[in-house]
Amino acid sequence: MKRKLLIIPLIVIIAMASYYYHYLQRPDKLTIGLFAGNPWSDTNFNIYDVIDEVIEQYQARYGIEVEYVSGVLQEDYSNHLNSLIVAGKEPDIYLIFEEDFTTLANTEALVRLDGLIARDGNFNLDNYYQAPLKAGEFNGIRYALPVDCNLDLLFVNETLLEQEGIVIDDQLDLDEFYHICQQVTKDTDNDGVIDQFGCSNYDLADILSAFGIDFFSQGDFFIDLDKTKAALEYFKKLNALNGRSSVSLDDYDLGHVAFAKLPFSQFRTYRFYPYNLTKYSTFKWDCINLPSETGNSGRIDTLLAGISARVQNKSAAYNFIKLLSNDAQVQQDYFATSQGISPLSSVVNSLATSTLLHEQSLDGDFALPVIDRAMTQALISKKIPNYDFLYSQAIEKLNQTLRSDEDIDLVLINVQKEMNELMIQTNK
Secondary structure, three states: OHHHHHHHHHHHHHHHHHHHHHHHOOOOEEEEEOEEOOOOOOOOOOHHHHHHHHHHHHHHHHOOEEEEOOOEEHHHHHHHHHHHHHOOOOOOEEEEEHHHHHHHHHOOOEOOOHHHHHOOOOOOHHHEOHHHHHHOEEOOEEOEEEEEEEEEEEEEEHHHHHHOOOOOOOOOOHHHHHHHHHHHOEOOOOOOOOOEEEEEOOOHHHHHHHOOOOOOOOOOOOOOHHHHHHHHHHHHHHHHOOOOOOOOHHHHHOOOEEEEEEEHHHHHHHHEOOHHHOOOOOOOEEEEOOOOOOOOOOOEEEEEEEEEOOOOOHHHHHHHHHHHHHOHHHHHHHHHHOOOEOOEHHHHOOHHHHHHHHHHEOOOOOOHHHHHHHHHOOOOOOOOOOHHHHHHHHHHHHHHHOOOOOOHHHHHHHHHHHHHHHHHHHOO
16 A cells, blocks of 8 residues: 555656656747847837748748747846846747857856857858857857847948048048048038037047957956057047037938948948938938958947757757858848848848848948948957956046046056956956
8 A cells, every 4th residue: 555655656756747848848849038129220120020930940840849938128138038047947049139148158058059060060150250250159169159240330421521522432541531530520601610520429449449459358458558549549639620519420410420430220221211211311321331440340249049058959959040040041031121230241242132232222322342341350359258348347447548647658557457456356
């Protein structure tokens, strides 16, 4: 009798474990975490529309069900995902904003992908642009694959430049950029107030990138004194052109500014119908690469896809993010409806992309070589935990040096010391 009493609970436990494995953690089912909306802008593109198509293809190919976990708004997504991970309830696959990636990789919340990629004879790493590919690496280990990108470009008011008799190439060095800004900055109505300007939304971080400065390239925080001093002097000189006037993006929108730094997603949105009727509609405009002293085109933002370290079916999850990231046709379809840029060079340079943008553009003119160059020459920064926070703190401290009367070398050495102390405190 006692034996029967012992056997019955054992059978119940086995049945419950079997139910949990096959129905709650089924190897033939994946869950995916997404946010609602557009990762790059406020237009009505919804990432669910693209992922739905990928899920349909994946299920037809592999016979494995893919299910969404409840979505949240983009601005709430990072905190929501972190809460799920802490509770051990995160989805098998989830999209990752680049600013969250280093924390997830550093805490081993993600599957290491190198082994899976090495065993996959059909995976082509060479098809990616290097910057978005590197965005998914931490300490030399790959934890995520790039899905979509965005980068800053220099919007050009062609009407204003034509009025000033200025012709430019699609790549300016910093001296050329400064001299054009100097030439167009003026008081056009002779009322004693400057009302036409060279540039807006071009800040110290952009100039540091233009000089090829990466404070974290050696692991700790290091300031190259000569380069950084040159960047700070250039920033002061450029801002001095405006006198006491404050230049905003509204001024560019009104046609009073020659250049404005804006993301490609805005170019993609407002260059094409119907949004082209709502902004920058009073003058002719285009985009070129950001000015550079070293040939790089600035930093890019990358949306990544990773796999939870707790996933039951690692191979199935890998096949899904591979399809989303590495399949040329999937990426082509994604690009057709998004405002971002594909991380695959074959998609950016494809005939389908050229045709699509030519058809959508109001004037039928779109310089894909500008986008290809920007992606190819994007600055690749070393990944460290809490990079975005630390970099913003460094920029804040450097902006403060512009208001200091102390010896600039001593000030920068002190900033380097303070930043290294902050790195230690932040990453304890």
